[in-house]
Amino acid sequence: MSAPEDPDKKPNLFQIIISTLAAAFGVQSSKNRERDFKHGSIAAYIISGVLFTAIFILIMVFVVRLVLSQAGQ
Template identity: 55%
Template sequence: MNQTEKAADSKKQEAPSVNLLHVIKSVFAAGLGVQSSKNRERDFTQGSPKAFIIAGLIFTLLFIGGVYAVVKIVLANAAG
């Protein structure tokens, strides 16, 4: 193993994985368009794509459900 491979290998071992709270906060911030570049870099280097995809799908479904509920409430109040 050469010096570059050792350095890359040690960086992989030192980088802690992103926990569930960080994934939720990152997906929420990205969904609203306010994700910081520092957090985005952390997510790309330390995060699991699978966790972000699942959290993104859940966020999207909740967002669509929330918009649907608001529209139903507004239409019900406007018609009554």
């Protein structure tokens, strides 16, 4: 069992990644959103968001190319 999170503590890397993914899908909890705005670094969330977007685009390009190459056979 994990220890309860301290809402007055700066978010760690894992929490930043989870918050970025939750924001991308629109399912962020109000408790985590409040923690992010209160104690999080804007730079960390911007970097995380840009990296997520770049990885997402690369995955989409790969999937489209894969589908198109299979359809051309």
